[in-house]
Amino acid sequence: MSGLIHTNVRSSIMSQNSRSISGFGGPELDILTDAELVKLVNDLKEQINILGIENEILEKTIMRLEPSLMHGVYQAFEYATKMSSNTSLQVGSFIKNQASKFGLIDTFISPSRMLTSPSRVSTKRVDSAPKLGGTVVFGSGPRINVLERAELVSVEMDVLVANLNKIRNKGAKQHALLKAQLEEIGMRVSDIEKANKMFHQEVLVEGWDKIAQRIPAEIWIRFMTEWVKISDSQIGKLRLRTSTLNTQYSKLKGQIKVKAELSESLRPVDFEKLKIENSQCLKLIDHKLQQLGELKKMTGDANLNLTIHKKAMMEQNSYLAKVQSTIKNKEDQTVELDNERDLIQIQADILAQRLNEIRKVRMKYQVPNVMDYVKVKWVVTDLKHAIKMLDNRKHIQQIALTSINRKLQTMSTIAAKSDIAAKSETSYKKE
Structure with missing residues (x-):
C-alpha cells in the first residue's frame, strides 16, 4: 500500500483531479477535445506512476526509521476512504475505481491527517511535522524540494544496494555450500560405485565356488575385513x-577477529603513524630499488663476462675435443703400427734365418773344374742317348709282345672251339 505523498505535488494533482471529477459529465469535459483528453489522461498516468514511486520510497524510509508511524497512516487511509464514500456516492465510486486502477487514492489524502487519529482528523492538523533526514514530509511546514527527494532516493538506493550485496554474499555462501555438498555427494557416489564393482568382482565373480555352487563365507569375511581396513x-x-582444516579455520578466524578489533580501535593518530611508516617504507623501497638497479647492472656485467668466458670455454672445449679425437686416432694408428711392426719383425726373423742358411750353403759350396764339368756333361749326354735307345727298343719289344699276345689269344680261341666241337661229337655218339 502506498500511503504517503509529497506535499509539493499534492495541490497540482488535486486541482487536476477536482477539475476532471467536478467536470465529469459537465461542460468542462465537453470543451476538451479528444487529443487534449488523451494527453490529460497520459499526464495523469505519468504523475500517478511518479507519485507511486515517491510514496514507495517514503514508505520504505518511514518503515526503516520509525515503523510505528505507519499505524496512523493506515488508520488515516481507512478513515479517508469512508469519508469519501459518504460525501458523494458517484464521485466516491469514480475515485475508488480510478484509485484502485492507478493507485490514485493516496493523492486525495491530506498529509496532515495521515499521522493523526481518526477522531481528530476533522478538527485539527498536525503542526509539528517529523523530519526524516532533514526534510519535512507533511503539515504546514516547508515542502520537499528536488534535492531532498534525490537525497531520499540515494539513501534508499544505498540501502537496497547494501541489502542486495548481503543477499548476494549469502547466495554465494549458499552456492559454495551446495557446491561442496554436491562434490561430497559425488565423492560418496564414486566410492559406493567403486565398492560395488569391487564387491561384485571379488565376491560374486571370483569368489563363486563352481563345485559347491555357492560363495564361501571366508571370502565374504576376508573382503569385509579388507574393506574395513581400507x-x-x-x-x-x-x-x-x-583437524588441519579446523586449525587453519580457527587461526584465520582469530586473525579476522584481531583485525576487526584493530579496525574498531583505530584512531586518526594511527593513520598518521601508518602514513609515516608507509613513507619510511617507500623510502626504503626506493633505496632497495636503487640497489636493485645497481645489482642489475652488476649482474649484466657479470653475465657479459660470463658469456665471453663461456664462449672462450666452448672454443677451448671444441679444441680439446679435437685434440682428444686426434690423440685417439694416433693411439689407434700406434696400435696398428705396433701390430705391423710385430709382423715385420716375424718376417724379418724368417728372412734372417733363410739368409743364414743361404750363407751357410754358400760357405760350403765350391765351384768344380771346367774339364770335369765337360766330362760329366759328355757322360750325361751319352747316358741320355743310351736311355733313348733303350726306350726305343723297349717300345719295339712292347709292340712285338702285343702282336704275340694277340696271336696266342686267337690260337686259344680256336683251340677252345675245337674242344667244344669234339665234346659235342662224343656226346652225340654216346647217344
Whole structure:
C-alpha cells in the first residue's frame, strides 16, 4: 500500500483531479477535445506512476526509521476512504475505481491527517511535522524540494544496494555450500560405485565356488575385513585433514577477529603513524630499488663476462675435443703400427734365418773344374742317348709282345672251339 505523498505535488494533482471529477459529465469535459483528453489522461498516468514511486520510497524510509508511524497512516487511509464514500456516492465510486486502477487514492489524502487519529482528523492538523533526514514530509511546514527527494532516493538506493550485496554474499555462501555438498555427494557416489564393482568382482565373480555352487563365507569375511581396513585408513586421513582444516579455520578466524578489533580501535593518530611508516617504507623501497638497479647492472656485467668466458670455454672445449679425437686416432694408428711392426719383425726373423742358411750353403759350396764339368756333361749326354735307345727298343719289344699276345689269344680261341666241337661229337655218339 502506498500511503504517503509529497506535499509539493499534492495541490497540482488535486486541482487536476477536482477539475476532471467536478467536470465529469459537465461542460468542462465537453470543451476538451479528444487529443487534449488523451494527453490529460497520459499526464495523469505519468504523475500517478511518479507519485507511486515517491510514496514507495517514503514508505520504505518511514518503515526503516520509525515503523510505528505507519499505524496512523493506515488508520488515516481507512478513515479517508469512508469519508469519501459518504460525501458523494458517484464521485466516491469514480475515485475508488480510478484509485484502485492507478493507485490514485493516496493523492486525495491530506498529509496532515495521515499521522493523526481518526477522531481528530476533522478538527485539527498536525503542526509539528517529523523530519526524516532533514526534510519535512507533511503539515504546514516547508515542502520537499528536488534535492531532498534525490537525497531520499540515494539513501534508499544505498540501502537496497547494501541489502542486495548481503543477499548476494549469502547466495554465494549458499552456492559454495551446495557446491561442496554436491562434490561430497559425488565423492560418496564414486566410492559406493567403486565398492560395488569391487564387491561384485571379488565376491560374486571370483569368489563363486563352481563345485559347491555357492560363495564361501571366508571370502565374504576376508573382503569385509579388507574393506574395513581400507575404510579405517581413509577415515584416519580424513580426520587428519579435518583437524588441519579446523586449525587453519580457527587461526584465520582469530586473525579476522584481531583485525576487526584493530579496525574498531583505530584512531586518526594511527593513520598518521601508518602514513609515516608507509613513507619510511617507500623510502626504503626506493633505496632497495636503487640497489636493485645497481645489482642489475652488476649482474649484466657479470653475465657479459660470463658469456665471453663461456664462449672462450666452448672454443677451448671444441679444441680439446679435437685434440682428444686426434690423440685417439694416433693411439689407434700406434696400435696398428705396433701390430705391423710385430709382423715385420716375424718376417724379418724368417728372412734372417733363410739368409743364414743361404750363407751357410754358400760357405760350403765350391765351384768344380771346367774339364770335369765337360766330362760329366759328355757322360750325361751319352747316358741320355743310351736311355733313348733303350726306350726305343723297349717300345719295339712292347709292340712285338702285343702282336704275340694277340696271336696266342686267337690260337686259344680256336683251340677252345675245337674242344667244344669234339665234346659235342662224343656226346652225340654216346647217344
